[in-house]
Amino acid sequence: MLSRVADAVFWMARYMERTDNILRALRTNYIASQDEIQNFDWQLWMDGLGASSKKSETNVAYREALYQLLLDKENDTAVLTNIVRARENARSVQDYVTKEVWQCMNDYYHLIREKHTEYLILHGDPVTAFDNLLRESTLFYGTVDITMNRGEGYTFLSLGKYVERMLRSLDILELKIKELGKHGNELVQWKYLLYSLSGYEFHTKFYRNTLSTENVIHQIIMNVQFPHSVLYCLLQVERYFKRLDTISLPEHFKEMEFLLGRAISNLRYGAPAKPTVENIVPLIESTRTEIKSLSQKLATLYFGYS
Amino acid sequence: MSFALLLAEYAARPNIWDEMYTQGEIRNHYQLFFDSLSQVSPAELTRKDELAKKLFMSQGITFTVYSDGEGIEKIFPFDIIPRIITAAEWQHIEAGIKQRIKALNIFLKDIYHDQFIIKDGVIPASLVHSCPNFLREMVNVDVPFNIYTHISGIDLIRDRDGSFYVLEDNLRTPSGVSYMLENRNMTYRVFPGLVPRNNVRSVKDYPDILLKNLLAISNQQKSQPTVVLLTPGIFNSAYFEHTTLARLMGVELVEGRDLVVDNAKVYMKTTAGLKQVDVIYRRVDDDFIDPLIFNPGSILGVSGLYYAYRKGNVAIVNAPGNGVADDKAVYPFVPDMIKYYLNEEPILKTVPTYAMDNPEHFKHVFENIDKMVIKKTNESGGYGMLMGSASTEQQVRDYKKEVENNPRQFIAQPIISLSAVPCFINGKIQPRHVDLRPFALYGPQGIEIVPGGLTRVALREGSLVVNSSQGGGSKDTWILS
DSSP states (O other): OBHHHHHHHHHHHHHHHHHHHHHHHHHHHHHHHHTTSTTOOHHHHHHHTTOOOTTTTSOOOHHHHHHHHHTOTTOTTSHHHHHHHHHHHHHHTTTTSOHHHHHHHHHHHHHHTSHHHHHHHHTSOHHHHHHHHHHHHHHHHHHHHHHSOSSHHHHHHHHHHHHHHHHHHHHHHHHHHHHHHHSOOHHHHHHHHHHHTTOHHHHHHHHOSSOOHHHHHHHHHTOTTSTTSHHHHHHHHHHHHHTTTTTSOHHHHHHHHHHHHHHHHHHHHHSOSSOOHHHHHHHHHHHHHHHHHHHHHHHHHHSOOO | OOHHHHHHTOOOOTTSOBSSEETTEEOHHHHHHHHHTTTOOHHHHHHHHHHHHHHHHHTTOOEEEEOSSSEEEEOOOEEEEEEEEOHHHHHHHHHHHHHHHHHHHHHHHHHTTTOHHHHTTSSOHHHHHTOTTOOGGGTTOOOGGGOOOSEEEEEEEEOTTOOEEEEEEEOSSOOOHHHHHHHHHHHHHHSTTHHHHTTBOOOTTHHHHHHHHHHHTSOTTOSSOOEEEEOOOTTSTTHHHHHHHHHHHTOEEEOGGGEEEETTEEEEEETTEEEEOOEEEEOSOGGGSOTTTSOTTOSSSOTTHHHHHHTTSSEEESOTTGGGTSOTTTGGGHHHHIIIIIOOOOSSEEOOOEETTSHHHHHHHHHTGGGEEEEETTOOTTTTOEEGGGOOHHHHHHHHHHHHHOGGGEEEEEOOOOOEEEEEETTEEEEEEEEEEOEEEEETTEEEEOSOOEEEEEOSTTOOOOOGGGTEEEEEEEEBO
């Protein structure tokens, strides 16, 4: 497989996963802000997601925040920008992803650019807009699953997906911890955090008691049954990476394999026994650094970055 | 209003060949199609028209105009009513194109080797050597199976009497074949059931034949040759076509930066290291394929590619240097080539052509400028031409000056009126002028032409310019069996 194509497929998957994660988080936040959480701090999320804060210091109104986070072309991290980038990557490898996947991304792009989507966010019911967009996102995952062959392209796509997902989980957890520092009521905050990672129902079944900081953090970092947990994603990255064994140059494979093994061990055995809001922050930071250097190594060894 | 009334409003234009109408009657081969539509209302046709537009958009069959970072999607206008060609007409076209390609291919082999055609006085040496697309670098290079014109798109038009004329031979990197394929896919969505009912011949074989030919011209020592399609990249207006062909053939779509030449062999950079490439179907013009030999500023090609080609380590499709054969000043000599090389009479007619470096022709053309079109010999896409009948005196004067400065660069032809076919435009069925570009594939086993082609439509009323860059559109082309 061409290095350039592998790179584009990897980044297409990352942008799509990022889009899905951010949409789910924002949808939950919006619902929370309309109901249980008074004076929702949109500014914190705008800063956390890297949206350009034109009106810094003041708390922006929710519709304005949603617009900037979702549709603002000026905002380099807006969902629209992510979709445009995912699609541009797909366009440059159109012969590699299936026609169905390409059409799916294309429909997604046309949907988010529709006037009606903008209307729903600025004047109508934003939840409908979120649901419409998320349906396209789900369609994308299904189409990939059903139509893509399990060759190298699929491997790099999966690597991109899981690398992005763990970074999102770490980011969203960190943001929530910051939010907790400003506005108390842990229980409510943890509940919405789990909602935004689609993990609330699982939590109640798996941990069988009321929400506690320890269990919530355990679920997000260590629970291997939870598809958004960092450890689960790392193990998936390892699983897919091993498929590259036969096609890789041996020294490249070994180097990546070592880094991956170390990252998994560090997380497994380096996590605090009783996680708290305070002692988990260093682990979040060190894990994020490790994942980023993993991703960079992959780019150097497999995508021909110099 | 019913469809019949809509059709009754159709005003065939005088003095041109209308492919559907003759003396107030629908021609036989259009009858079945229009009968099937007799119950369809104009509103329904409009809905079908919108459906086609939506499908092109959602399938990403678009070209992108980039401004301000984010591209603006445009679709190549598509007219829903198919253009229909009878089996007999197609037989004539097919035989004519095969004959022509055969002669042109021998001409290329001859002109880059012994130049018998010049020595025998059939074509003047000055004409060939003054052609900017004559590549000195190709002289005495042997190409696999002596094939130069692997893929060609021959532009045909029909004059008042309905006979076919060749307007242009495109032997370099002709484009449009993806629209031949996609337009058919669109027709069966827009008019379910009509394609099989009319016994329309399929165009689906095109990518298979092309791949078969590409594999066949590679180095015979290899069991599994690697074929790639070289594209200039996503900013190219034909990028959609490049991805479609690569996907349908199952070959890698590469850009210049994916390739590297080492020890006169071409490799592509893959996740598993370098992999040798045997055949390159390039959609990059001659001038850009190798900065060491041609345009040194090009980043679309690969340094050293031409050397690898001359060594015979990689095949390039189409061969470089084909521009000398589809030069518009060489065009009037093609009938002579057919007689000289094949000892046959040309099957397809050519348009009378005046070389502007001939003072008599020059005088004649400017005396009859209202009946003439003047073209640059090496431009395509409808650029740089002057339609005598549609120009002001000032424009003619300016153009004349340009021609005087460099007469070899220009030719003139009488304006051919182009046949018209029915189109569905603004809720009405109206005649519009068309041309036809069938695609011929030349492989070691001979020349094959998929029964179909790209019909380009001049969408503006009365216009004779069909080029997509000048507001042209396209329609599906049915060859009946």
